Amino acid sequence: MTGYLDDIRVDPSEIAAQEALYGPLTQSIRSLIDAAIRTEVDSEDIAGATAALTQVASLLRARQIDGSYGAQPSVTGVQRSWASPVIGVRNPIAPPLILEHEPDGRVWARFRLGAGYEGPPSLVHGGVSALILDHVLGEAVHASGHWGMTGTLTLRYRRPTPLNRPLRADARIDRVEGRKVYADGSISDERGITVEASGIFILPTGYAAAR
Numbered sequence: 001m002t003g004y005l006d007d008i009r010v011d012p013s014e015i016a017a018q019e020a021l022y023g024p025l026t027q028s029i030r031s032l033i034d035a036a037i038r039t040e041v042d043s044e045d046i047a048g049a050t051a052a053l054t055q056v057a058s059l060l061r062a063r064q065i066d067g068s069y070g071a072q073p074s075v076t077g078v079q080r081s082w083a084s085p086v087i088g089v090r091n092p093i094a095p096p097l098i099l100e101h102e103p104d105g106r107v108w109a110r111f112r113l114g115a116g117y118e119g120p121p122s123l124v125h126g127g128v129s130a131l132i133l134d135h136v137l138g139e140a141v142h143a144s145g146h147w148g149m150t151g152t153l154t155l156r157y158r159r160p161t162p163l164n165r166p167l168r169a170d171a172r173i174d175r176v177e178g179r180k181v182y183a184d185g186s187i188s189d190e191r192g193i194t195v196e197a198s199g200i201f202i203l204p205t206g207y208a209a210a211r
Protein backbone atom coordinates (compact mmCIF):
# COMPACT_ATOMS: atom_id res chain seq x y z
CA MET A 1 0.00 0.00 0.00
CA THR A 2 1.35 3.43 -0.93
CA GLY A 3 0.69 6.62 0.93
CA TYR A 4 1.66 5.53 4.41
CA LEU A 5 5.10 7.18 4.45
CA ASP A 6 3.94 10.16 2.37
CA ASP A 7 2.44 11.55 5.59
CA ILE A 8 5.90 12.68 6.67
CA ARG A 9 6.78 14.28 3.34
CA VAL A 10 3.78 16.59 2.93
CA ASP A 11 4.60 20.31 3.28
CA PRO A 12 2.88 21.37 6.57
CA SER A 13 2.14 24.92 5.33
CA GLU A 14 0.36 23.50 2.28
CA ILE A 15 -1.75 21.28 4.54
CA ALA A 16 -2.60 24.27 6.77
CA ALA A 17 -3.60 26.35 3.73
CA GLN A 18 -5.88 23.60 2.42
CA GLU A 19 -7.40 23.07 5.86
CA ALA A 20 -8.12 26.81 6.12
CA LEU A 21 -9.83 26.68 2.72
CA TYR A 22 -11.88 23.49 2.98
CA GLY A 23 -12.51 23.37 6.74
CA PRO A 24 -15.06 26.22 6.75
CA LEU A 25 -16.88 24.74 3.71
CA THR A 26 -17.20 21.40 5.49
CA GLN A 27 -18.34 23.06 8.73
CA SER A 28 -20.94 25.03 6.84
CA ILE A 29 -22.38 21.86 5.25
CA ARG A 30 -22.27 20.11 8.62
CA SER A 31 -24.40 22.88 10.07
CA LEU A 32 -26.67 22.61 7.02
CA ILE A 33 -27.29 18.89 7.69
CA ASP A 34 -28.42 19.69 11.21
CA ALA A 35 -30.52 22.61 9.95
CA ALA A 36 -32.20 20.39 7.31
CA ILE A 37 -33.18 17.80 9.90
CA ARG A 38 -34.55 20.31 12.41
CA THR A 39 -36.04 23.09 10.29
CA GLU A 40 -39.71 24.02 10.68
CA VAL A 41 -39.81 26.88 8.16
CA ASP A 42 -42.70 27.09 5.70
CA SER A 43 -42.83 25.28 2.34
CA GLU A 44 -41.82 28.35 0.30
CA ASP A 45 -38.61 28.68 2.28
CA ILE A 46 -37.91 24.96 1.86
CA ALA A 47 -38.35 25.33 -1.91
CA GLY A 48 -36.05 28.39 -1.90
CA ALA A 49 -33.41 26.56 0.10
CA THR A 50 -33.62 23.56 -2.23
CA ALA A 51 -33.06 25.78 -5.30
CA ALA A 52 -30.14 27.60 -3.65
CA LEU A 53 -28.51 24.33 -2.65
CA THR A 54 -28.88 22.88 -6.14
CA GLN A 55 -27.01 25.93 -7.39
CA VAL A 56 -24.26 25.50 -4.78
CA ALA A 57 -23.84 21.83 -5.75
CA SER A 58 -23.44 22.69 -9.42
CA LEU A 59 -20.89 25.41 -8.53
CA LEU A 60 -18.80 22.82 -6.65
CA ARG A 61 -19.25 20.21 -9.37
CA ALA A 62 -17.79 22.49 -12.07
CA ARG A 63 -14.42 20.88 -11.40
CA GLN A 64 -14.07 17.57 -9.56
CA ILE A 65 -11.73 14.68 -9.02
CA ASP A 66 -12.62 11.46 -10.76
CA GLY A 67 -13.86 8.88 -8.26
CA SER A 68 -13.47 8.91 -4.50
CA TYR A 69 -10.97 11.06 -2.60
CA GLY A 70 -8.67 8.35 -1.25
CA ALA A 71 -8.44 6.57 -4.60
CA GLN A 72 -6.45 9.44 -6.16
CA PRO A 73 -2.89 8.29 -6.91
CA SER A 74 -1.39 11.74 -6.37
CA VAL A 75 -3.06 12.33 -3.05
CA THR A 76 -0.93 11.81 0.06
CA GLY A 77 -1.75 9.75 3.12
CA VAL A 78 -2.58 12.84 5.16
CA GLN A 79 -5.01 14.21 2.60
CA ARG A 80 -6.65 10.83 2.12
CA SER A 81 -8.01 10.81 5.67
CA TRP A 82 -9.73 14.13 4.89
CA ALA A 83 -12.62 12.18 3.36
CA SER A 84 -13.03 10.00 6.46
CA PRO A 85 -16.60 9.89 7.84
CA VAL A 86 -15.09 10.00 11.34
CA ILE A 87 -12.24 12.56 11.23
CA GLY A 88 -12.48 14.02 7.71
CA VAL A 89 -11.65 17.70 7.31
CA ARG A 90 -13.56 17.56 4.01
CA ASN A 91 -16.39 15.27 5.09
CA PRO A 92 -19.44 17.01 6.62
CA ILE A 93 -20.76 13.63 7.80
CA ALA A 94 -17.77 13.37 10.16
CA PRO A 95 -18.67 14.69 13.66
CA PRO A 96 -15.57 15.26 13.38
CA LEU A 97 -13.41 13.56 15.99
CA ILE A 98 -10.16 15.37 16.79
CA LEU A 99 -7.89 12.52 17.86
CA GLU A 100 -5.29 12.81 20.60
CA HIS A 101 -2.32 10.45 20.67
CA GLU A 102 -0.64 9.56 23.98
CA PRO A 103 3.05 8.58 24.14
CA ASP A 104 2.05 5.10 25.37
CA GLY A 105 0.02 4.54 22.18
CA ARG A 106 -3.46 5.25 23.51
CA VAL A 107 -5.72 7.23 21.21
CA TRP A 108 -8.71 9.23 22.43
CA ALA A 109 -11.09 12.01 21.46
CA ARG A 110 -13.80 14.15 23.05
CA PHE A 111 -16.82 14.81 20.88
CA ARG A 112 -20.58 15.35 20.74
CA LEU A 113 -23.14 13.87 18.37
CA GLY A 114 -26.19 15.82 17.28
CA ALA A 115 -29.43 15.21 15.39
CA GLY A 116 -27.73 13.66 12.35
CA TYR A 117 -26.57 10.63 14.34
CA GLU A 118 -29.85 9.60 15.97
CA GLY A 119 -30.96 6.00 16.36
CA PRO A 120 -33.57 5.54 19.09
CA PRO A 121 -35.12 8.94 19.98
CA SER A 122 -32.51 11.25 21.55
CA LEU A 123 -29.91 8.45 21.51
CA VAL A 124 -26.92 7.70 19.27
CA HIS A 125 -27.46 5.14 16.47
CA GLY A 126 -25.58 1.92 17.25
CA GLY A 127 -24.06 1.85 13.78
CA VAL A 128 -22.60 5.30 14.35
CA SER A 129 -20.96 4.08 17.56
CA ALA A 130 -19.56 1.13 15.59
CA LEU A 131 -18.21 3.49 12.91
CA ILE A 132 -16.47 5.63 15.49
CA LEU A 133 -15.01 2.69 17.37
CA ASP A 134 -13.82 0.99 14.16
CA HIS A 135 -11.92 4.13 13.28
CA VAL A 136 -10.49 4.88 16.73
CA LEU A 137 -9.32 1.28 17.22
CA GLY A 138 -7.80 1.41 13.70
CA GLU A 139 -5.96 4.59 14.64
CA ALA A 140 -4.51 2.91 17.74
CA VAL A 141 -3.30 0.09 15.49
CA HIS A 142 -1.75 2.63 13.12
CA ALA A 143 -0.16 4.56 16.02
CA SER A 144 1.55 1.35 17.12
CA GLY A 145 3.38 1.18 13.79
CA HIS A 146 1.13 -1.45 12.23
CA TRP A 147 -1.77 -1.24 9.87
CA GLY A 148 -4.48 -3.56 8.82
CA MET A 149 -8.02 -3.96 7.59
CA THR A 150 -10.72 -4.54 10.17
CA GLY A 151 -11.18 -8.31 10.21
CA THR A 152 -13.52 -8.57 13.18
CA LEU A 153 -15.13 -5.84 15.27
CA THR A 154 -17.07 -6.92 18.36
CA LEU A 155 -19.25 -4.48 20.23
CA ARG A 156 -21.11 -4.58 23.51
CA TYR A 157 -23.68 -1.84 23.93
CA ARG A 158 -23.85 -1.58 27.71
CA ARG A 159 -26.01 1.52 28.06
CA PRO A 160 -27.65 3.90 25.60
CA THR A 161 -25.32 6.64 24.34
CA PRO A 162 -26.95 10.09 24.59
CA LEU A 163 -27.12 12.66 21.79
CA ASN A 164 -25.98 16.21 22.52
CA ARG A 165 -23.92 15.30 25.57
CA PRO A 166 -20.11 15.28 25.98
CA LEU A 167 -18.74 11.90 24.85
CA ARG A 168 -15.30 10.36 24.74
CA ALA A 169 -13.77 7.55 22.68
CA ASP A 170 -10.68 5.63 23.81
CA ALA A 171 -8.62 2.89 22.16
CA ARG A 172 -5.38 1.03 22.58
CA ILE A 173 -3.78 -2.06 21.18
CA ASP A 174 -3.71 -5.16 23.32
CA ARG A 175 -1.32 -7.42 21.41
CA VAL A 176 0.19 -8.33 18.06
CA GLU A 177 0.12 -11.89 16.75
CA GLY A 178 1.80 -12.16 13.37
CA ARG A 179 -0.32 -10.22 10.87
CA LYS A 180 -3.10 -9.67 13.42
CA VAL A 181 -3.28 -6.73 15.81
CA TYR A 182 -5.83 -6.89 18.64
CA ALA A 183 -7.23 -3.57 19.86
CA ASP A 184 -9.76 -2.55 22.52
CA GLY A 185 -11.73 0.60 23.08
CA SER A 186 -14.87 2.26 24.33
CA ILE A 187 -17.25 5.19 24.10
CA SER A 188 -18.14 6.89 27.39
CA ASP A 189 -20.52 9.57 28.54
CA GLU A 190 -20.30 11.54 31.81
CA ARG A 191 -21.50 8.46 33.74
CA GLY A 192 -19.01 5.98 32.28
CA ILE A 193 -18.74 3.46 29.46
CA THR A 194 -21.71 3.09 27.11
CA VAL A 195 -20.14 0.92 24.38
CA GLU A 196 -17.17 -1.46 24.55
CA ALA A 197 -15.32 -2.67 21.47
CA SER A 198 -12.62 -5.14 20.59
CA GLY A 199 -11.21 -5.56 17.13
CA ILE A 200 -8.83 -7.68 15.11
CA PHE A 201 -6.97 -5.73 12.43
CA ILE A 202 -5.24 -7.83 9.81
CA LEU A 203 -2.42 -6.97 7.45
CA PRO A 204 -3.75 -8.41 4.20
CA THR A 205 -1.82 -11.19 2.43
CA GLY A 206 0.86 -9.72 0.18
CA TYR A 207 1.16 -6.36 1.98
CA ALA A 208 4.25 -5.28 3.88
CA ALA A 209 4.03 -4.19 7.51
CA ALA A 210 4.27 -0.42 8.00
CA ARG A 211 7.45 -0.51 10.11
Ligand SMILES: CCCCCCCC/C=C\CCCCCCCC(=O)SCCNC(=O)CCNC(=O)[C@H](O)C(C)(C)COP(=O)(O)OP(=O)(O)OC[C@H]1O[C@@H](n2cnc3c(N)ncnc32)[C@H](O)[C@@H]1OP(=O)(O)O
Residues within 6 Å of the ligand: 001, 004, 077, 134, 135, 136, 138, 139, 142, 147, 148, 149, 150, 151, 152, 178, 179, 180, 200, 202, 203, 204, 205
Ligand atom coordinates in the same frame (compact mmCIF):
# COMPACT_ATOMS: atom_id res chain seq x y z
C1 LIG B 1 -7.44 0.13 6.74
C2 LIG B 1 -6.29 0.58 5.89
C3 LIG B 1 -5.33 1.43 6.58
C4 LIG B 1 -4.34 2.11 5.69
C5 LIG B 1 -3.19 2.71 6.45
C6 LIG B 1 -3.03 4.14 6.18
C7 LIG B 1 -3.23 5.09 7.27
C8 LIG B 1 -4.20 4.69 8.37
C9 LIG B 1 -4.49 5.77 9.28
C10 LIG B 1 -5.39 5.68 10.27
C11 LIG B 1 -6.20 4.49 10.59
C12 LIG B 1 -7.49 4.48 9.89
C13 LIG B 1 -8.50 3.65 10.60
C14 LIG B 1 -9.52 3.17 9.63
C15 LIG B 1 -10.50 2.27 10.29
C16 LIG B 1 -11.44 1.69 9.31
C17 LIG B 1 -10.96 0.39 8.80
C18 LIG B 1 -11.88 -0.24 7.82
O1 LIG B 1 -12.99 0.16 7.65
S1 LIG B 1 -11.30 -1.53 6.91
C19 LIG B 1 -12.72 -2.01 5.92
C20 LIG B 1 -13.50 -3.13 6.51
N1 LIG B 1 -12.74 -4.37 6.44
C21 LIG B 1 -12.67 -5.08 5.30
O2 LIG B 1 -13.22 -4.76 4.29
C22 LIG B 1 -11.82 -6.32 5.36
C23 LIG B 1 -12.26 -7.34 4.36
N2 LIG B 1 -11.50 -8.58 4.56
C24 LIG B 1 -10.28 -8.74 4.02
O3 LIG B 1 -9.77 -7.89 3.29
C25 LIG B 1 -9.59 -10.02 4.36
O4 LIG B 1 -10.51 -10.99 4.77
C26 LIG B 1 -8.53 -9.82 5.51
C27 LIG B 1 -7.47 -8.81 5.08
C28 LIG B 1 -9.21 -9.35 6.82
C29 LIG B 1 -7.86 -11.16 5.79
O5 LIG B 1 -7.52 -11.73 4.57
P1 LIG B 1 -6.10 -12.42 4.33
O6 LIG B 1 -6.26 -13.27 3.10
O7 LIG B 1 -5.00 -11.41 4.30
O8 LIG B 1 -5.88 -13.27 5.65
P2 LIG B 1 -5.87 -14.86 5.86
O9 LIG B 1 -4.58 -15.36 5.28
O10 LIG B 1 -7.14 -15.46 5.43
O11 LIG B 1 -5.82 -14.90 7.47
C30 LIG B 1 -4.72 -14.37 8.23
C31 LIG B 1 -5.00 -14.63 9.67
O12 LIG B 1 -6.10 -13.80 10.10
C32 LIG B 1 -7.23 -14.63 10.50
N3 LIG B 1 -8.41 -14.02 9.97
C33 LIG B 1 -8.77 -13.88 8.69
N4 LIG B 1 -9.87 -13.18 8.57
C34 LIG B 1 -10.25 -12.84 9.79
C35 LIG B 1 -11.29 -12.06 10.32
N5 LIG B 1 -12.20 -11.50 9.52
N6 LIG B 1 -11.36 -11.90 11.65
C36 LIG B 1 -10.45 -12.43 12.46
N7 LIG B 1 -9.41 -13.17 12.03
C37 LIG B 1 -9.31 -13.38 10.71
C38 LIG B 1 -6.96 -16.01 9.91
O13 LIG B 1 -7.55 -17.02 10.68
C39 LIG B 1 -5.45 -16.06 9.97
O14 LIG B 1 -5.05 -16.34 11.28
P3 LIG B 1 -3.77 -17.30 11.58
O15 LIG B 1 -2.59 -16.58 10.93
O16 LIG B 1 -4.09 -18.60 10.92
O17 LIG B 1 -3.69 -17.34 13.07
